[in-house]
Amino acid sequence: MDLLEATREDVSTLAEYWYDLASAMEQYDELNEVAYDGPEPAEAGFEGLLADEDTTVYLLTVDGDDAGYLVLRSGEHPSRTHSEYVEVVDLYVAPEHRDSGHGSDALDAVERIARERGADYVEVSCEWGNDGARRFYRDNGFEPKQVTYARRVD
Numbered sequence: 001m002d003l004l005e006a007t008r009e010d011v012s013t014l015a016e017y018w019y020d021l022a023s024a025m026e027q028y029d030e031l032n033e034v035a036y037d038g039p040e041p042a043e044a045g046f047e048g049l050l051a052d053e054d055t056t057v058y059l060l061t062v063d064g065d066d067a068g069y070l071v072l073r074s075g076e077h078p079s080r081t082h083s084e085y086v087e088v089v090d091l092y093v094a095p096e097h098r099d100s101g102h103g104s105d106a107l108d109a110v111e112r113i114a115r116e117r118g119a120d121y122v123e124v125s126c127e128w129g130n131d132g133a134r135r136f137y138r139d140n141g142f143e144p145k146q147v148t149y150a151r152r153v154d
Contacts, residue, residue: 001105003070006057014046015039017069021092028127031150060106067097070106074117082120107140
């Protein structure tokens with residue numbers, strides 16, 4: 001598994017992967033309902049991410065074939081001793097490439113990137129009801145730190 005920094009030429013592929021990921025998250029909460037009938041509207045969002053200096057978008061490749069994507073965002077909590085962090089915004093491995101260690105390899109690469117950036121830690125969040133994702137992150141050395149709550153405003 002390799003990480004290749006994404007370019008504008010990759011936007012449609014990224015949008016397709018995002019749409020698969022976002023659609024799969026709908027089952028965990030009504031607030032996850034995707035507003036689009038397909039991936040095309042997400043292309044503008046990826047173009048914005050590619051232009052954001054705090055965000056890096058990668059394609060995951062396996063033997064030269066696209067296998068998923070990763071979005072990282074660098075941030076800082078200046079009031080904390082351990083202030084610098086890298087956030088895994090999205091990590092998606094296409095179904096045909098799952099259960100082969102590629103997600104774990106991607107997280108190992110994220111740790112190397114975080115170290116290179118001088119970050120103190122890596123953070124990631126997932127849906128509370130997504131037991132598979134929670135187990136995956138725990139199995140890869142992540143520990144629960146904080147719970148995010150949401151309240152719908154009607």
